[in-house]
Amino acid sequence: MIRVLAALTACLALFASPAHAADDIWKRADTRHFTIYSTGDEDDLTAFARDLERFDGLLRFWYDKPDRPGKDPITIYLLDGSRGVQKLLGSRGVAGYYSPHIEGTYAVAHRGGGGWRSLTGQRVLFHEYAHHFMFNEFAVPAPAWLIEGFAEFLATVEFGEDGSWTYGKPATHRGAELRYFDDAQIERLLSWPDGERRLIAGFYGWSWGLTHMLYTAPDRGARISAYIERLSAGEKPLPAARAVFGDLRQLERQLERHVRGDMEYGVSSETFPWSQDVALSTLPVAEGRMLELHLRRMGGHKLEDTRDDLAAFAQAGALSADAYAEMAMAEMWLEERQREKYKEEHEDDDAVEDKEMGGPYFVAAEAAADRALALDASHLRANIVKGRILSHRLYEDGNTDGEAWAQARRHFQIANRTDPTNAEALYRFARSYAREGREGPMMHDAYLAAFNRAPQTRAFRVGLAYDLARLGRHDDGIALLQMLANDPHFPKPGRRAIERIEAMRESGTKFPDLSDIDEDFEPDDDEDDDKE
Known part of the structure; x- marks a missing residue:
């Protein structure tokens, strides 16, 4: 109670204060693909927003990906420095992070310089947006090394005031890692995470080095495309690598020479379309x-x-x-x-039932x-929370009362009416039928709409994959999960979901067995976030 009263006093003092320093006032920048919140200088915020939009335009130009409407913008929070990011997470050594969260994808970075690791706020966000772009625009089973190497390679893009752009600059923040772990371990790098529980030493550095070498080669990444095609056809990573790259030991020696030599990078003045509009506002x-x-x-x-x-x-x-x-x-x-x-305290006690x-x-x-x-009564977040609470209680009680489930589902429908574009409300609506154990009208459409708005969100991808399996499209569901299963940060959900779809195929059931996990509750410990 004392803590609450103290916090209340602080809040009242905040509203009573006649003025606030300009640097403490939050500003908002809205662009085509981003909503950015920041304190500090408005001109800096505008320039930052335009660099992000220009980066999006470059990626679409480079990889020939047209802009598609109906995608949720990423929310970005810019803090004063990397210490602000670390304080937010209670974790040292973090300059920024990206979270494809079920409530909405967001990223946190800082406005400061990079320090000894060269991790400026812009470089962090370019890295994170590259991940986002890959999960949104590529329906391929990208291997773990390419998922991370792709983001690291693109993170060093720089834009000049004359309209030029530079790509392929060394990821200097990986230099110490490459010096310390001086063995590329090419076969383990190419095959991870197959059979591996932990990342190999130097994984991020060597992933960047291999991606850099292949993208700056004369064929400009053609071998990467050929390799992905073989993986998409079901070939295993190492046989596919030998077919495309040749002798892997020779590839390893070439890679080690590449990262220790004078790396070349490209500069171009080629123009490409990008959205330059930035709408600024100041938050009360x-x-x-x-x-x-x-x-x-x-x-x-x-x-x-x-x-x-x-x-x-x-x-x-x-x-x-x-x-x-x-x-x-x-x-x-x-x-x-x-x-x-x-659960952790009683994991070895078979006599103790799961805590409800x-x-x-x-x-x-x-x-x-x-x-x-x-x-x-129409509050978006409050209705989603209330619907989750009611449906979870019914699920844990094994309640099959259709009217009670309809009452819980009604809150998701209210949330959808409040904001028809909200992906979580669509997902929760569809998910409630699966938790009830029956097939419902508009179930597949809701899953698909949620996924199309935010394919980078793990829950939406897994939910749609399960629903494809419900419809008898098991292979389509598994294909949707391959990139998730290769995610170097959190591969378990994808692999586990694939196993469940295979079990659904074998048993002929409509819904996966979720008795060993509660997928209604997203983990709040950010272990699946990408941190830099």
């Missing part, structure tokens, strides 16, 4: 404070403190429905952490969601 103080609290909640560090500050902010009367909805999400994440802790999702945080989450809905 209350909205800026809500933005900070939302970002803290998504970061997940010191979640109890964030929950208490949200409660204080809601009681202060500004944006209360938003604050209560955020508070409900914080409570749900705290419940999930408590549940995971319980019904503890004090879960009760508090529903109370907070109800308070938000009392203030705004």
